[in-house]
Amino acid sequence: TGTTRPIRILQFVQRCAKHGDALSVISAIDSFCSKVEWAMNVGDKKGEILDAIVLETRPRWVLELGTYCGYSTVRIARLLPPGARLVTIEMNPHYAQVAKEVIQHAGLEAQVELLVGSSSILIPQLKKKLDIEKFDLVFIDHWKISYLPDTKLLEECGLLRAGSVLLADNVVCPGAPDYLHYVRNSPQYQSQYYQSYLEYLQVEDGLEKSIFLG
Numbered sequence: 001t002g003t004t005r006p007i008r009i010l011q012f013v014q015r016c017a018k019h020g021d022a023l024s025v026i027s028a029i030d031s032f033c034s035k036v037e038w039a040m041n042v043g044d045k046k047g048e049i050l051d052a053i054v055l056e057t058r059p060r061w062v063l064e065l066g067t068y069c070g071y072s073t074v075r076i077a078r079l080l081p082p083g084a085r086l087v088t089i090e091m092n093p094h095y096a097q098v099a100k101e102v103i104q105h106a107g108l109e110a111q112v113e114l115l116v117g118s119s120s121i122l123i124p125q126l127k128k129k130l131d132i133e134k135f136d137l138v139f140i141d142h143w144k145i146s147y148l149p150d151t152k153l154l155e156e157c158g159l160l161r162a163g164s165v166l167l168a169d170n171v172v173c174p175g176a177p178d179y180l181h182y183v184r185n186s187p188q189y190q191s192q193y194y195q196s197y198l199e200y201l202q203v204e205d206g207l208e209k210s211i212f213l214g
């Protein structure tokens with residue numbers, strides 16, 4: 001019974017990244033996952049697109065579906081204005097524990113609310129649990145078959161407003177065809193594809209940015 005990949009990523013961060021320095025945590029994970037062990041982080045190339053969209057959106061409330069080791073959590077949280085909050089949902093308790101320690105190493109625990117559980121249960125509880133009105137930005141990077149049902153759940157729970165931005169990872173590889181068809185054909189969304197590459201590989205992938213029109 002050895003360690004797990006997330007544990008090995010965390011150990012590398014704790015050994016090589018400077019405590020309180022989010023950029024060093026991000027580059028440590030990218031270095032480990034490009035040279036030692038691949039892992040499903042959004043990565044450095046798609047990460048630059050994610051950064052640009054966070055900065056242009058200037059969100060007060062962000063939701064992330066799929067924390068995993070906390071790589072994109074740190075990428076997003078480091079760019080938030082004071083007072084803004086990132087709620088991230090992870091259903092695997094082991095991954096959530098690793099992510100908690102990665103986020104702490106980056107010194108960003110004050111900006112992040114990490115919830116452990118399933119989206120179908122947690123999303124309907126968000127308004128009362130966290131006194132949230134609406135999300136300004138949603139980063140979707142969990143199970144690809146859950147992208148569409150969870151987007152519909154966010155609509156039904158009144159957690160999106162006119163102008164809310166959905167940003168979905170992996171719309172090419174592994175792909176989320178039903179989600180892509182929905183946001184590209186629904187009159188309620190203005191959708192745009194950002195071509196890039198699958199993390200740490202020379203394979204096409206991309207992000208889809210979809211603005212909810214209300």
Ligand SMILES: O=C(NC/C=C/[C@H]1O[C@@H](n2cnc(C(F)(F)F)c2)[C@H](O)[C@@H]1O)c1cc([N+](=O)[O-])cc(O)c1O
Pocket residue numbers: 040041042064065066067068069089090091092095117118119120141142143144146169170173174198199
């Ligand atoms: O499968 C991929 N990602 C799945 C990601 C899954 C992650 O999202 C969590 N989750 C599941 N439900 C919830 C919620 F929030 F609903 F509770 C959270 C899972 O526990 C896991 O940590 C993937 C695969 C590849 N690839 O190249 O194979 C590349 C990528 O970038 C990927 O994201």
Ligand SMILES: [Mg+2]
Pocket residue numbers: 040041042141169170
């Ligand atoms: Mg992904």
